[in-house]
Amino acid sequence: MKVAVDQELCDGYGNCVMNAPEAFDLDDNDKAIVIADEVPDGDGAVERAVVGCPFNAISTH
Amino acid sequence: MVGAGLGGVRTAQTLRRLGHRGPVTLLGAEPSLPYDRPPLSKAGLAGERPPVWLATSPELSAAGIVLHTGVTVLSLSPTTVTTSSGSFSYDQLVIATGAEPRRLPVPQPPHGVHVLRTLADATRLRQVLAAGSRLVVVGAGVLGCEVAATARSLGVEVTLVEADTAPMRRLLGAGLGERLAAVHRAQGVDVRCGSGVTAIRGDSAVTGVELADGTVVPADNVVVAIGAVPRTDWLRDSGLTLADGVVCDESLRAAPNVWAVGDVCRWTGTDGVSRRSEHWTNAGNQAEAVAAAIVSGRPTPYESVPWMWSDQYHLKITCLGDPADGDDVRVTPLDDGDRLKAVFSRAGIVSAVAGFSAGGAVLRLRGALGKPLTEVAA
Numbered sequence: 001m002k003v004a005v006d007q008e009l010c011d012g013y014g015n016c017v018m019n020a021p022e023a024f025d026l027d028d029n030d031k032a033i034v035i036a037d038e039v040p041d042g043d044g045a046v047e048r049a050v051v052g053c054p055f056n057a058i059s060t061h
Numbered sequence: 062m063v064g065a066g067l068g069g070v071r072t073a074q075t076l077r078r079l080g081h082r083g084p085v086t087l088l089g090a091e092p093s094l095p096y097d098r099p100p101l102s103k104a105g106l107a108g109e110r111p112p113v114w115l116a117t118s119p120e121l122s123a124a125g126i127v128l129h130t131g132v133t134v135l136s137l138s139p140t141t142v143t144t145s146s147g148s149f150s151y152d153q154l155v156i157a158t159g160a161e162p163r164r165l166p167v168p169q170p171p172h173g174v175h176v177l178r179t180l181a182d183a184t185r186l187r188q189v190l191a192a193g194s195r196l197v198v199v200g201a202g203v204l205g206c207e208v209a210a211t212a213r214s215l216g217v218e219v220t221l222v223e224a225d226t227a228p229m230r231r232l233l234g235a236g237l238g239e240r241l242a243a244v245h246r247a248q249g250v251d252v253r254c255g256s257g258v259t260a261i262r263g264d265s266a267v268t269g270v271e272l273a274d275g276t277v278v279p280a281d282n283v284v285v286a287i288g289a290v291p292r293t294d295w296l297r298d299s300g301l302t303l304a305d306g307v308v309c310d311e312s313l314r315a316a317p318n319v320w321a322v323g324d325v326c327r328w329t330g331t332d333g334v335s336r337r338s339e340h341w342t343n344a345g346n347q348a349e350a351v352a353a354a355i356v357s358g359r360p361t362p363y364e365s366v367p368w369m370w371s372d373q374y375h376l377k378i379t380c381l382g383d384p385a386d387g388d389d390v391r392v393t394p395l396d397d398g399d400r401l402k403a404v405f406s407r408a409g410i411v412s413a414v415a416g417f418s419a420g421g422a423v424l425r426l427r428g429a430l431g432k433p434l435t436e437v438a439a
């Protein structure tokens with residue numbers, strides 16, 4: 001599956017990087033960016049990143 | 062789940078996500094739907110963001126989670142909880158009652174003294190933060206610093222009073238604390254460290270705050286932000302061990318079939334150290350760990366790296382790991398302004414990494430925790 005971060009909603013708290021460092025990083029403006037083109041379906045770490053985002057800024061499809 | 066804040070809600074949601082089939086019930090004392098607390102001292106207090114709901118009614122019913130709002134749990138037995146509106150029996154119980162603001166132990170007038178923990182507190186406080194009014198914030202921990210910053214952005218005249226030598230010193234150490242004090246001063250906050258509050262003046266409403274050194278700071282409103290106390294009053298006769306929180310083992314279990322998560326949980330780490338955390342990420346992580354243990358029937362030691370953040374003015378302050386008093390701190394400025402990263406070490410071993418608007422740089426150093434400082438590039 002693919003992962004996307006809504007940059008408008010993201011407030012740079014970095015929980016996604018803590019949960020799934022292979023999929024997310026923070027850029028120099030403290031906004032989350034996706035660094036993996038594709039992650040395995042049902043990837044537990046990415047699922048935790050989705051629910052662990054304080055602003056529901058992460059989606060998967 | 063007793064307590065419908067982040068810990069309770071995330072436990073319920075994770076139980077469902079992991080396939081738990083039986084009934085899931087959330088009991089919460091507050092009247093509203095569950096909401097997120099961090100915005101209450103930041104954009105939410107400034108009136109820039111509506112409440113962030115942790116779950117909506119349709120989401121809860123779709124997940125088969127029954128939420129009872131406005132229900133206060135009064136006591137606990139090994140099979141049942143007794144509440145302000147009836148009893149509920151349980152097979153597994155998760156204690157997620159959070160913490161409540163510590164009160165200032167001095168006499169105070171009935172109007173003008175505030176605390177900030179709930180949505181109702183934030184709504185009330187927002188109404189009195191008029192531009193040009195005078196606010197004294199007592200306590201320069203994370204919460205007090207954020208309230209000072211937000212109030213200042215609304216044009217309020219702010220004095221930040223702290224008994225310790227610098228803001229957020231307990232978390233960040235004296236060096237970064239002093240830098241933070243300078244940030245607040247540059248924004249026009251009167252930062253006064255080293256003097257505790259001895260009295261709040263005023264008969265019916267606040268007129269000022271008296272400090273230990275004898276000075277009186279005039280005030281229209283006071284926010285008391287001197288820490289939080291875990292909410293364990295209802296557990297007094299439960300037989301559980303209480304010691305600044307509900308005492309749990311390594312897997313967050315307080316007794317057979319009874320667990321605790323979030324601000325109320327005091328657990329023993331795999332390093333043998335007893336801890337309690339008051340941070341968002343920890344509450345969510347503990348909730349997921351407990352839900353997983355309940356669904357699998359296999360409790361495992363809870364392990365997670367402490368991670369916190371705080372928004373103050375243009376700065377996002379982050380801290381990864383467990384800094385302690387007396388750690389060596391190596392600060393690297395990242396620009397001509399306030400951006401920096403700081404590496405904390407104890408006996409040459411990296412204990413924590415903190416940053417001012419340097420979340421990415423801090424997180425990229427997560428592999429350095431527990432390693433020799435000499436292995437960390439400057």
Ligand SMILES: Cc1cc2nc3c(=O)[nH]c(=O)nc-3n(C[C@H](O)[C@H](O)[C@H](O)COP(=O)(O)OP(=O)(O)OC[C@H]3O[C@@H](n4cnc5c(N)ncnc54)[C@H](O)[C@@H]3O)c2cc1C
Pocket residue numbers: 063064065066067068069088089090091097098099100101102132133134135157158159160177178179204292295322323324325338339340341342344368369370371372
């Ligand atoms: C204003 C504010 C800003 C914050 N900002 C940050 C931040 O920027 N970063 C960060 O990492 N952390 C922050 N935190 C801390 C974070 O919000 C908490 O760690 C988190 O909310 C803890 O979740 P919890 O579920 O343990 O407790 P809570 O969220 O406090 O939820 C506990 C719930 O239990 C209910 N309850 C209590 N007793 C009973 C009872 N007997 N019966 C029924 N219900 C009961 C309470 O009413 C409450 O709704 C902030 C906290 C506050 C207050």
